[in-house]
Amino acid sequence: MDHRVSVGDDVALKIDGPLSIRHLRESEREEDLMASADRQAITGGYGSLNGSLHTFLSEVRTDLEQGVLSPRVLNDPDLHRAELDRIFTKCWVFVGHVSEIPSPGDYVLRYVGEDQFILVRDEQGEIQLLLNNCVHRASPVCRAEKGNTSHFRCPYHGWIYKNSGEWNGAPYRAKAYRKLDADRWGLRKAPHVDSYQGLIFACLDPDAVPLREYLGDMCWYLDVVFGLKEQGMRVVGEPHRWIVPSNWKSGAENFVGDGYHVQSAHRSLSDIGLVPTERSAGLHVSLNNGHGVLVIERTVPESFGATDFPPEVASTFELDRLDDNQRAFLTRHSVVGFTIFPNLSLFRAAGVTEDGRPTAVQISLRQWQPRGPEQMELWNWPMVWDSAPEEFNRASYDASVFSFGPSGVFEQDDTVVWRGGPTVGRSVFARKGMKLNFQMGMDGMSDYEDIPDWMGPGEASTTFFGERNQRRWWQRWSEALAAS
Ligand code: FES
Ligand SMILES: [Fe+2]
Incomplete structure (x- = not known):
C-alpha cells in the first residue's frame, strides 16, 4: 500500500502501510511524486475496476464458455475507460511501418488508444514514440501529421526537445531556468518500441514482455x-x-x-x-x-x-x-x-x-x-x-x-x-x-x-x-x- 497526502505546499506524508505514516524530505518527496506520476501515466491511473465491472467481466468469461456475450461490451463507457487503461497501456500496439520513417528526423503522428504520440526516427536512427504533449503546460509540440525535423519546438512558450525526446532548451534559459534539471524534463516516451517484419509496435508498460514473445x-x-x-x-x-x-x-x-x-x-x-x-x-x-x-x-x-x-x-x-x-x-x-x-x-x-x-x-x-x-x-x-x-x-x-x-x-x-x-x-x-x-x-x-x-x-x-x-x-x- 502506498499513498501520499499533501496539505498546501509544505506538508507531505507518505502512508507505507496501515500503521506507518512519515514525513517526506523535500527531495524524497519530489522523487516520490515523479515516480508516482510515472507509474500513473505509464501503467494507468484510473485505479482498480469497480466491483460491478469485475462481476460483469467474470460473467463474460462464463458466458463465452457457453458461446454467448452481453451486448454491453459494445458501448459501455466504463468498459471503454478500462480498455484505455488496461489494454492500450499494457499491450503491444501497432504504431506504424518502418517505410513511413526511413531517415533520421522522419516523424508521423500516431495513437495508442486515444493518446497522440510522435513516432520518430531520431538522429541515431533509433525509433522513438514520444507523447505529443509538452511537459511545461501540455501543449502539443508537433502539429504536422508528418515531416522531418531534428527538434520539436513547443508553440506555447518555446521549449525545445530533440527528436529523441530530450529537453534541449527554452527561451531565456539563463534567466528563467538556470537550475532546471534538463535530464528530467524530456518528452515522455514509450518505454518499449520494437518492430517485426517492418511493423512497428510500442508498449507503454515498463514491465512488458518482449514483442516477439507477445506476438x-x-x-x-x-x-x-x-x-x-x-x-x-x-x-x-x-x-x-x-x-x-x-x-x-x-x-x-x-x-x-x-x-x-x-x-x-x-x-x-x-x-x-x-x-x-x-x-x-x-x-x-x-x-x-x-x-x-x-x-x-x-x-x-x-x-x-x-x-x-x-x-x-x-x-x-x-x-x-x-x-x-x-x-x-x-x-x-x-x-x-x-x-x-x-x-x-x-x-x-x-x-x-x-x-x-x-x-x-x-x-x-x-x-x-x-x-x-x-x-x-x-x-x-x-x-x-x-x-x-x-x-x-x-x-x-x-x-x-x-x-x-x-x-x-x-x-x-x-x-x-x-x-x-x-x-x-x-x-x-x-x-x-x-x-x-x-x-x-x-x-x-x-x-x-x-x-x-x-x-x-x-x-x-x-x-x-x-x-x-x-x-x-x-x-x-x-x-x-x-x-x-
Ligand atoms: S506549454 Fe510548451 S513551452 Fe509552455
Ligand atoms: Fe467484411
Whole structure:
C-alpha cells in the first residue's frame, strides 16, 4: 500500500502501510511524486475496476464458455475507460511501418488508444514514440501529421526537445531556468518500441514482455506475408483515416475470424463475381494471446510459383528465408486476414484473371482506433513490394482503395452492419438479458474440427463455419480488463 497526502505546499506524508505514516524530505518527496506520476501515466491511473465491472467481466468469461456475450461490451463507457487503461497501456500496439520513417528526423503522428504520440526516427536512427504533449503546460509540440525535423519546438512558450525526446532548451534559459534539471524534463516516451517484419509496435508498460514473445506464433504468419525478402515492402502514401460510428472491437473481432459474413454482408459482391459465393475452402488458425488468422486456399494456381505474385515479382523474393513448412503453406494457402490483439488487422487478396493469372495483390494493414465507446477511427495502409512493376503496384493500390478504402465497396458493407453494436449496447431493453450468439462450431454445431497435422503453429480448423477465434479474442479482452 502506498499513498501520499499533501496539505498546501509544505506538508507531505507518505502512508507505507496501515500503521506507518512519515514525513517526506523535500527531495524524497519530489522523487516520490515523479515516480508516482510515472507509474500513473505509464501503467494507468484510473485505479482498480469497480466491483460491478469485475462481476460483469467474470460473467463474460462464463458466458463465452457457453458461446454467448452481453451486448454491453459494445458501448459501455466504463468498459471503454478500462480498455484505455488496461489494454492500450499494457499491450503491444501497432504504431506504424518502418517505410513511413526511413531517415533520421522522419516523424508521423500516431495513437495508442486515444493518446497522440510522435513516432520518430531520431538522429541515431533509433525509433522513438514520444507523447505529443509538452511537459511545461501540455501543449502539443508537433502539429504536422508528418515531416522531418531534428527538434520539436513547443508553440506555447518555446521549449525545445530533440527528436529523441530530450529537453534541449527554452527561451531565456539563463534567466528563467538556470537550475532546471534538463535530464528530467524530456518528452515522455514509450518505454518499449520494437518492430517485426517492418511493423512497428510500442508498449507503454515498463514491465512488458518482449514483442516477439507477445506476438508468439503470429510471427510465423507475419513471415509468410511480409518476410518474402529482407526489405522492400512499403506503405503507399499516408494511411487513410475516417470515422465510423461503431465500437473498435467490432472490426478487430471481424478480422480475427469472421469468414461467415461474406456470403451475406458482401452478397452484392459475389453477385457480380468479385468474391466466391461460398467460402467453405477457408480455415481459422487460433493462436495464443487473442491473435487469430483467416486462411483461404490459393486463388492463384500453383503453376505461378509459391506466392500470389506474377513471376517477375516472385523471382525477386528470397524464399530461403522461410522454413519448409512456410514455403509449403505458400503453395497451397493465402493469409486473407488476421487480427493481432488488440487492434491491428490485415486484409490480403489476390485479384486473378479467368485463367488464374494474378492481376493485383492487395495488402492492407487496418487499425481500429478507439474514439469513445461508440466511435472508432479506421486507419488503412495499402502496401506494395518495391520490386513489383509500377503498373502492378498501381493496380494493387487501386484494388485496396476500391475494396477497403474510405469509400470501398467492402468497407461500406461492414461499417453499416457494425453500427448495431453501439445502439444495442445503449438499449435498456437489450441490457435486460439479451445475449449475442457466438456458438457456431461449438459442440457439433458444424463440422468445425482441428486439422490434425496442420503445417503451421496454432490450431487450424477444417472450415470457416465456426467462431473459436472470435470467442478467444473476447476471452483475451475480458482477461486483459480483469487483470490487476
Ligand atoms: S506549454 Fe510548451 S513551452 Fe509552455
Ligand atoms: Fe467484411
